[in-house]
Amino acid sequence: KQEVTQIPAALSVPEGENLVLNCSFTDSAIYNLQWFRQDPGKGLTSLLLIQSSQREQTSGRLNASLDKSSGRSTLYIAASQPGDSATYLCAVESYNTDKLIFGTGTRLQVFP
Amino acid sequence: NAGVTQTPKFRVLKTGQSMTLLCAQDMNHEYMYWYRQDPGMGLRLIHYSVGEGTTAKGEVPDGYNVSRLKKQNFLLGLESAAPSQTSVYFCASSYSTREGLGEQFFGPGTRLTVL
Numbered sequence: 001k002q003e004v005t006q007i008p009a010a011l012s013v014p015e016g017e018n019l020v021l022n023c024s025f026t027d028s029a030i031y032n033l034q035w036f037r038q039d040p041g042k043g044l045t046s047l048l049l050i051q052s053s054q055r056e057q058t059s060g061r062l063n064a065s066l067d068k069s070s071g072r073s074t075l076y077i078a079a080s081q082p083g084d085s086a087t088y089l090c091a092v093e094s095y096n097t098d099k100l101i102f103g104t105g106t107r108l109q110v111f112p
Numbered sequence: 113n114a115g116v117t118q119t120p121k122f123r124v125l126k127t128g129q130s131m132t133l134l135c136a137q138d139m140n141h142e143y144m145y146w147y148r149q150d151p152g153m154g155l156r157l158i159h160y161s162v163g164e165g166t167t168a169k170g171e172v173p174d175g176y177n178v179s180r181l182k183k184q185n186f187l188l189g190l191e192s193a194a195p196s197q198t199s200v201y202f203c204a205s206s207y208s209t210r211e212g213l214g215e216q217f218f219g220p221g222t223r224l225t226v227l
Binding site: 031032034036041042043044045046049051052053089091093098099100102103104105 | 116143145152153154155157160162168170202204211212213214215216217218219220221
């Protein structure tokens with residue numbers, strides 16, 4: 001059974017710092033991995049999707065990497081801003097399942 | 113495009129009452145999902161659909177039923193609400209690619225309280 005873990009559960013950093021969020025999964029037979037952002041009281045917004053054949057994806061100040069063989073992904077946020085404060089979730093799609101398994105998220109606070 | 117919309121946004125029920133949550137998407141997506149999100153439990157899949165007229169059970173299906181009579185709509189029903197079903201419910205939709213699912217798009221959520 002696929003299990004997705006995110007460490008740390010919460011993170012507080014000063015503005016301008018570069019930071020890394022971690023995601024690990026137990027079964028490497030995946031089609032893809034997605035990173036989402038959730039603001040308080042809102043739904044999830046997809047940030048990046050990495051196919052299993054890819055090593056990384058970039059969008060603006062965000063860079064996500066995928067190491068399928070070791071069951072790990074990282075989300076790198078460059079030059080963090082207070083507006084980046086949110087909960088970040090990763091999710092994987094295992095082979096032949098048509099659904100995502102989510103981690104419990106990392107709650108990020110960026111203070112001025 | 114409105115994306116994924118959910119109705120209602122808030123609801124309070126008494127134990128034993130029934131209700132239906134409506135999810136609609138205008139992106140012509142094949143796949144639709146209902147999740148619940150509880151503190152400390154993360155996002156858990158209730159039911160999902162891989163196309164019009166199809167439904168399947170997720171991780172926590174007990175106490176819920178679903179229907180997908182039209183491609184754009186996915187309904188979640190609670191036949192006899194229980195306090196354990198107090199939660200925030202999210203609907204999502206996705207398309208398929210040659211390498212699995214594409215991005216998943218989420219609605220704004222329905223906050224349900226069962227007294």
